[in-house]
Amino acid sequence: MDAATEAFVAHRRLLYTVAYEMLGSAADAEDVLQETWLRWVGVDLEAVRxxxxxxxxxxxxxxxxRLRTLRRRKESYVGPWLPExxxxxxxxxxxxxLADSVSMAMLLVLETLTPTERAVFVLREVFDLExxxxxxxxGKTAAAVRQTAHRARAHVAARRPREVVSTADARGAIEAFRRAIETGDLQRLLDILAPDVVLLTDGGGVVQAAQVPIAGAGAVAEVLSRLATASLRPAHVNGHPALITWIDGRIDNVIAARVEDGLITGLYAVRNPEKLSYLRRETGLDRGVVRPS
Incomplete structure (x- = not known):
């Protein structure tokens, strides 16, 4: 490989992760990488420190x-918009x-930031850039970036999940959730759902889905009981335990959860078929930060 290609390949996972965390769209993140590559090959590498x-x-x-373009597109989106x-x-x-930063719950919190706030927060808090x-x-001064980072950090802190749940605890909650649905045990399902749980379903106007959030354990349990005949398969989605629903040999939707204090407080069901293509192959992500051994 030539020097430009070698450098790009070496950092590809990191660059994809940056783009995905800023956009919440896998397809758009791929497009950003392509645009990055086209600009990178025209750079004089000897001048790059x-x-x-x-x-x-x-x-x-x-x-x-691209984020500014996506925001305009989301304004006409049918029903709740969820990350891809x-x-x-x-x-x-x-x-x-990393897993916390790409969770469905966190990506939805990031959606409440302005584009610049989101970029600053992601680069500082997730990737630890100076x-x-x-x-x-x-394209801002360092002083302006510090102020933006402080504002974005406070905004996210007020809206993010109260605790980072261990993978084991999240897997236990998802497994209990799956068993309750498959057995049709309504009481078991109600036991794992928080009383004020909220279900968001993203059909994008392409397939049937609730166009408003469904709130309350009883209402959510009633909707979920319709999945009893589907095949629910455990998977790691956005770094967390989740369920992929298969019907007649095809992926119908993915269900991710927000777990707090042992209960499911949020459910995110993506049904829009245009958003399900990245569930057939694993995607690697990387913060580019050296972790303690």
């Missing part, structure tokens, strides 16, 4: 531009901070 930082800068700028789910490799769950590096990526 830090290839990783330079590539992250290109990716961030392309993702910011990823069938992630097992190592994603091993990095607790303020000067972030400033170059988003």
């Amino acid at each position: 830090d290839q990783r930082a330079y590539l992250v800068r290109i990716t961030t700028r392309q993702a910011l531009s 789910p990823l069938l992630t490799t097992p190592d994603v769950a091993d990095d607790v901070e 303020y000067d590096e972030i400033a170059e990526a988003v």
Whole structure:
């Protein structure tokens, strides 16, 4: 490989993760990577001091531009919009901070930030970039980035899950949830759902789905009881235990959960077939941060 290709391949997972966390769309993240590559091959590598930082800068700028386009597209989206789910490799769950940052619950919290706030938060809190590096990526001064980071951090802290649940606890809750549905045990299902649980279903106007959030354990349990005849298969989606629903040999939807204090407080069911293609092969993600051994 030539030097440009070698550098791009070496950082590809990191760049994809940056784009996905900023966009919540796997397909759009792939497009951003393609745009990053096209710009990268035209760069004079001898003038680049830090290839990783330079590539992250290109990716961030392309993702910011696309994020603004996506926001306009979401304004006309039919029903609740949910992130495009990823069938992630097992190592994603091993990095607790990475798994937390790409969870469906966290990606929905990030949707409440402005594009620049989201970029700054992701680059600082997830990828641990210095303020000067972030400033170059988003086109702001380092002082402005510090203020934005503080504002975004407070905004996210007020809306994110109260605790980071262990993989074992999340898997236990998902397994109890699956057994309750498959056995038609309504009481068992109600026992695992928080009284104020909220179910969001994303059909995108393509397939049938509730166009408003469904709230309350009773109402959610009634909707979920219709899945009793489907095949519910455990999987790791966005770094967390989840269920993929198969009907007649095809993926019908994916169900991810938000678990707090041993109960499911949020359910995210993606049915839009245009968002299910990344559930057939595993996707690797990487923060590019060295973790303690």
